[in-house]
Amino acid sequence: MKKISFKNISIKNFLSVGSAPVVVDFKPGLHVITGINKDKDDRRNGVGKSTIADAIYFAVFGETLRDLKKDFIINNINKKTCEVVLEAEVSGYNKVDKIQIIRTIDPSKCYIFVNGDDKTRDSISNTNEYIMTLFQCTPEIFQNCVIMTLNNTVPFMAKKKHEKRKFIEDIFNLTVFSNMNTDVKNDISEQKKSFDVLSAKYDEASKMLTNLQKQAENFKLERVAKQKKYETRRNNNTKELVVLNEKLDSSIELDVSKVEKDIKTLEAKSGKIDNDIKVVRDTISSLKTQIDIKEKTYKLIGTDKDNCPTCLRALGDKDKSHIKEEKQKIKTEVTEFNKQIKESQDKEEEYADLELKIVKGIDVLKNKIQEYRIQVKGLENTKERITQLNKWQKELEVDLKELEVSNNQFDGLIVEQEDKIKNLSEEIESIKKDLRKLEAVKFVMSEEGVKSYIVKKILQIFNTKLAYYLKKMDANCICVFNEYFEENILDDKGKECSYFNFSGAERKNIDLACLFTFMDIRRLQGDVSFNFSIYDELFDSSLDEKGVELVINILKERVEKYKECAMVISHRKESIKAATGEIIFLEKNNGITRKVDYVEYHRE
16 A cells, blocks of 8 residues: 655745745644634634645645635735645655655746656646656545545535546546546447448458459450450451462463464454455445446436437437447446445455454453453452461461460459458457457446446445444434445434435534545555545534534544544634644734744743
């Protein structure tokens, strides 16, 4: 157990205390803090007695019990630097550390020395945290277990339910479970966030895997389609090559020069025939001309009359016979001419037929040459086509081989994605396991868990202690707390009632019983104890003489049992009689509080 022993405190320019330091030693015994206010006709109020309690609280936590602003803490008369110095010892774990805390205002500073070494942190707030760590005490516990200002603070029983719970958890040192429960809840929240993030990643990765698988399947289908297309092209090309090669094999050679020579020969014959036809036609024309002449002559020869129409000479038989002969001769000539014409025409027809045959022969030869040239051109095209098809066949072979050996680029991505999903699944499963564990821990740390179990064990001691002090205070009630820190109060008639059903003095008895119980439980359960407690106006409250006597007996019992330094702030003269230790007498004059010797003061 850690023990906090306050040694002394020095107060200067703090509230009503002036430049002359007020020094208070914390020695075992029941001490009474009282005094007189010379500024108000020797009144005992407003002396500055509660200033000592405020100074102690200020030294430890950096603020006053009355939560005053710093500007109002400095003595408002001399307005000089405020300084409070608290010296203490922290013993435990087989060692004793000497602690000195120095707090000042204007400037605002806080220093802490441990065994003479400066342990001041980089800021006042961090130094405050360090002090609280050393003393293992919160302001709430300090106010209810060390410094008890009964008339200025809300009594425990008057606090709200959640405030009671928190305070008792602090007293029972169960805040560790609440903190652990909070930590567990935070861990659960963080794990759930991680779970949500990982689940989203898992869903995204699954969708990605599905897409990759579809793309891989499409890749395979496209490869098969390409393979079929390439093979179809290759087969078609092969068939076409067979046909084209057959064309090459079936091609006919032609001696074009010989054919052209034959054409020239035929053209020469045709020319000769043309001349022959021209001669024949000229002959026919000449014969027709002669026939025309003969016919005209025939018409002019002879007459039916007896006299010559030209010479008018009488015509004799010889003349008529001569005319007849001449006419017959002309007829014969005309007939011969017509026969010659007929022969010439027949010859012309023969020539024409021959020429037609020659022309046709020429056309046949020319067509043969033309067809041959077309065939040659076709063969050239065929060869080019064969060359192109062979080139394409090679390219198709390369493409088909590439298709056979080509890797599906999505296969690797699918493997990576499957590994990613597997890792995510393992992480999610790990988080699920952690969440199940955390949920179990959460239950253990909850009100229904181990805390309830521990509280049930501690409550027996707590309720026993509370009953003990209620009896010591001669209270007319009993009070029992359950594991959920809910109180059940029964009056002297056994009826259940509320804390506020009692009178002020009766409530004060309950408050004091709770305070003493808390101090004992803190000592037993909290792993830390203080050698010091201070009670502000304990005897000046609503307690009657009997109540005051009972409280004094309890305080004396605690001082004797625990060797405590118990200080009671009071303005009643009779309170001095209760002191077993020092009487700390304060005097206020001209607004300044100073400590004076009680004996010397009464001698004056």
